Amino acid sequence: xxxxxxxxxxxxxxxxxxxxxxxxxxxxxxxxxxxxxxxxxxxxxxxxxxxxxxxxxxxxxxxxxxxxxxxxxxxxxxxxxxxxxxxxxxxxxxxxxxxxxxxxxxxxxxxxxxxxxxxxxxxxxxxxxxxxxxxxxxxxxxxxxxxxxxxxxxxxxxxxxxxxxxxxxxxxxxxxxxxxxxxxxxxxxxxxxxxxxxxxxxxxxxxxxxxxxxxxxxxxxxxxxxxxxxxxxxxxxxxxxxxxxxxxxxxxxxxxxxxx
Ligand code: PGA
Numbered sequence: 234x235x236x237x238x239x240x241x242x243x244x245x246x247x248x249x250x251x252x253x254x255x256x257x258x259x260x261x262x263x264x265x266x267x268x269x270x271x272x273x274x275x276x277x278x279x280x281x282x283x284x285x286x287x288x289x290x291x292x293x294x295x296x297x298x299x300x301x302x303x304x305x306x307x308x309x310x311x312x313x314x315x316x317x318x319x320x321x322x323x324x325x326x327x328x329x330x331x332x333x334x335x336x337x338x339x340x341x342x343x344x345x346x347x348x349x350x351x352x353x354x355x356x357x358x359x360x361x362x363x364x365x366x367x368x369x370x371x372x373x374x375x376x377x378x379x380x381x382x383x384x385x386x387x388x389x390x391x392x393x394x395x396x397x398x399x400x401x402x403x404x405x406x407x408x409x410x411x412x413x414x415x416x417x418x419x420x421x422x423x424x425x426x427x428x429x430x431x432x433x434x435x436x437x438x439x440x441x442x443x444x445x446x447x448x449x450x451x452x453x454x455x456x457x458x459x460x461x462x463x464x465x466x467x468x469x470x471x472x473x474x475x476x477x478x479x480x481x482x483x484x485x486x487x488x489x490x491x492x493x
Contacts, residue, residue, distance in 0.1 A: 249283040250465055250492045251405070251451055251472025253308060253367065254479030255336065256288045266292040272482045276489050277305035283472070284489070287336060290322045294330050308367065309335040311342055314358055324355075324362035335359055337366040338392060340411040349391040356404065357395035365403050367474070368392045370432075371410040371454070381410070385428065386435045393439065402440060405449045406432055407474045413454030415476065422463040425452050429469035458487035465491060 254273065260266045266288055277284040287308035288296060297307050312335040313321030327335060336342075337359060338352040347355075352368070359366040370388040372381035389406065396404075408428055413419050420428075429450050437445030452464050453474030464470055478484040 249281050251283045251285065251449060252485075252489060252492075253285040253287060253407075253451070253453075253472065253474045254485065255308075255310065255339075255453075255474060255476050256286070256292070256480055257310070257341070257476060258289050259477075259480045260288070260292065263292060263295065266296065269480060269482060270296050272485070273305055274300075274302060276486060277302070279489055279492070282489055282492050285334065293332060297330050297332055306334065307332045309364075311336060311339070312355055312359055312362075312364060312366075314354075324358045324364050328362045328364055333363065334365045334367060336369060336407075338369045338388075340369065340371060340409060340414055349388065352388075352392045353394050356392050360396065360400075360403070365405065367405045367407050367451075369407045369409050369453070369474075371408055371413075373411045375410070375412070382428070382431050385432065389432065389435050390439065398440065402436075402444050402448050405451060405471075406436070407451045407453050408432060409453035409474060411454075416455045419452070419455045419460050419464065422460075422467060425464060426467045426469065429467065433469055456488070458484050458491075461488040462491040 260269065273284060273286050283306065285306040285308050287310050289310060293307060293309060309322065309327045309332055312324040312327055315323040315325050337355045338347065356366050356368060370385050372384045375381050410420060419425065432450055433445065436448050439445065449471035450469050451472040451474055452470055456464060456473045456475055457478050461473060464473060478488060
């Protein structure tokens, strides 16, 4: 089942836990990608799980075109613009491969030079191309002054500044504190919950109660089979974005097994 842009799918997903596997560039060969993909196909059949796969673009196309099922969804790791943009994959090209979701603003992309304005333009381009953006926000560090809340709020406001306020909100917000990506462990469940409540309030302020509450919020950054259950049980958390655990079949299976 693809969450995509279809309204019914979007409503349906609200009752499921979203698990996104961000394969980054962990897998070199198409053979490795194909073999892990087979595992994803099996795991995607589990009830109450919306399993989504974000391979690098070179693996995305063959995997997407070989897939005839409905339970697994595909996500591009990034999207770009059409025209003279060497080395990019445009939102429209992604859409043409029947992929209708994309990560926007991952910290690893921001570290390569993508700024807040670039994120906002990509969100706009995604919307125009009918691709659902998974907008990634998160602070670089935490301090005692709770500046990280303000930082995340500004990232959200900026990412959505071109988003048409009169339209239904078709995006997901992924909170990924940069310091927790690729780290030993995630923040405590309580810290994650506090930030998620804050993000929810930010969305409600921006778009009103009904619309602000319709946006799925997910967490990413060092999620593994030990931390997944407590994170997934948080009220405001609709799912998790996995990096390393997404290319470890055993870990992935263990995480999915926590979903009832
Ligand atoms: P990690 O990566 O799970 O390996 O920390 C998460 C991500 O970058 O999305």
